[in-house]
Amino acid sequence: VMPLRAAAKAGRRRYGAAVSSELLGKDAGYRDLIRRECDIIVPEWEMKWYNIQKNPDRYDFSGCDKLAAFASENGMELRGHTLVWHLGLPDWAKTRLKEAQGRDVLHTWMNTLMTRYAGVVRSWDVVNEAVEPTDDRPDGLRESDWLAAFGTRYISDSFKMAAEIAPKAELVYNDYGTEHNARWSRDRRVAILRLLERVKGEGGRIDALGLQSHLRLGDPWDPKAFGEFLREVQDMGIKPIVTEMDVRADRASGDASAIDAKVADLYTSYLETVFANSRCDTVVTWGLTDRYTFQRRRYADDRPLPFDDDLNPKKAAAAVARIL
Ligand code: XIL
Numbered sequence: 252v253m254p255l256r257a258a259a260k261a262g263r264r265r266y267g268a269a270v271s272s273e274l275l276g277k278d279a280g281y282r283d284l285i286r287r288e289c290d291i292i293v294p295e296w297e298m299k300w301y302n303i304q305k306n307p308d309r310y311d312f313s314g315c316d317k318l319a320a321f322a323s324e325n326g327m328e329l330r331g332h333t334l335v336w337h338l339g340l341p342d343w344a345k346t347r348l349k350e351a352q353g354r355d356v357l358h359t360w361m362n363t364l365m366t367r368y369a370g371v372v373r374s375w376d377v378v379n380e381a382v383e384p385t386d387d388r389p390d391g392l393r394e395s396d397w398l399a400a401f402g403t404r405y406i407s408d409s410f411k412m413a414a415e416i417a418p419k420a421e422l423v424y425n426d427y428g429t430e431h432n433a434r435w436s437r438d439r440r441v442a443i444l445r446l447l448e449r450v451k452g453e454g455g456r457i458d459a460l461g462l463q464s465h466l467r468l469g470d471p472w473d474p475k476a477f478g479e480f481l482r483e484v485q486d487m488g489i490k491p492i493v494t495e496m497d498v499r500a501d502r503a504s505g506d507a508s509a510i511d512a513k514v515a516d517l518y519t520s521y522l523e524t525v526f527a528n529s530r531c532d533t534v535v536t537w538g539l540t541d542r543y544t545f546q547r548r549r550y551a552d553d554r555p556l557p558f559d560d561d562l563n564p565k566k567a568a569a570a571v572a573r574i575l
C-alpha cells in the first residue's frame with residue numbers, strides 16, 4: 252500500500268493522525284509509521300487546557316513542545332486541538348470564567364497557545380462540540396461552563412479573538428454526529444448550520460467545519476442528508492474537513508478479516524460522500540494504528556484504524572490510499 256502521505260499528495264490532499272508525544276518517544280516502530288504516513292499530526296491529549304494549565308500559575312508545554320519539534324523536524328503540520336471545549340476546562344477555570352475577568356482568562360489562554368505555536372500550527376480547532384440539541388433549547392447549543400459564563404456569544408467571541416491573534420490561521424469549528432440517519436443527528440446538522448450562520452452574523456470568521464467522523468459499523472447513516480448538509484456548509488464558504496475519523500466495530504459480527512473489510516468499506520463510502528459534496532482536502536484519523544486507539548477503552552477488540560496492531564496496513568489503509 253502506498254504511504255497515505257504520498258497517496259494524499261497525488262490527490263492534492265493531506266493526511267494525518269492524532270498522536271501521543273509519550274508514545275512517539277518510546278515506540279520506535281510507531282514513530283517511523285507516523286513519519287512515513289502523515290503530513291499532519293494532532294495532539295490526542297497534550298493540547299487540551301486541563302493538561303497544559305492544571306493550576307492557574309503553572310503551564311506545562313512539554314508534551315506540545317515535543318510534538319511541535321517532531322512536526323517541524325519531519326516537515327509536518329501540527330493541528331491545534333482544542334481551544335474552547337466543554338470537556339477541556341481545568342477546574343480552576345470553570346470558576347474564573349464566571350468572574351468579572353472571565354474574558355481575560357479566555358484571551359490569555361488562547362493568546363498563549365496560539366502565539367507559542369504560531370510557527371507550526373496553521374489550523375486551529377477554536378471551538379469543539381458546542382451543540383447538543385434538546386427540546387428545551389431551540390438554538391441547539393450545549394449547556395456548558397462556557398455558555399453559563401458568557402452566554403450564546405461565546406462562540407463568535409472566541410472566533411473573533413482567534414482571528415485577531417492569528418489572522419492567517421485556518422479557524423475551525425469541530426463537532427461530531429452529523430452523518431446518521433436519525434432525528435438526533437438531523438437536529439445536530441440543523442444546530443451546526445445555525446451556529447455557523449450565527450457566528451458569521453455576529454462578525455466572526457470560520458474557515459472550516461471539522462467533521463470528527465467517529466463512525467460505527469451498524470449505525471445507519473444517511474449519505475444523502477449528510478451530502479446535502481456538506482453542500483450547505485460549503486455554500487456558506489466554509490470548507491468541511493475530516494478531523495478525527497475512526498470506525499468502531501463493537502456491534503459487528505465476524506472474524507477480524509471480515510470486520511476489516513467492513514471497516515474499509517465504510518471508510519470508502521464515507522469519504523466518497525465527503526469528497527463528492529465538498530472541497531474537503533484534509534483527512535485526519537484519530538490515531539493511526541489499532542495498537543493505540545482510544546476506542547479500545549470501550550471495546551477491547553476494536554479495530555478502527557488504517558493500520559493493525561503490528562503496524563501493517565489493513566484494508567482500510569488501502570481504501571484510504573485509493574480515495575485520497
Ligand atoms: C479524547 C482522547 O482520545 C482521549 O485520550 C482523551 O482522554 C479525551 O479526549 N472528540 C474530541 C477529542 O474532540 O478531543 C476526543 O479525544 C475524542 C472525541
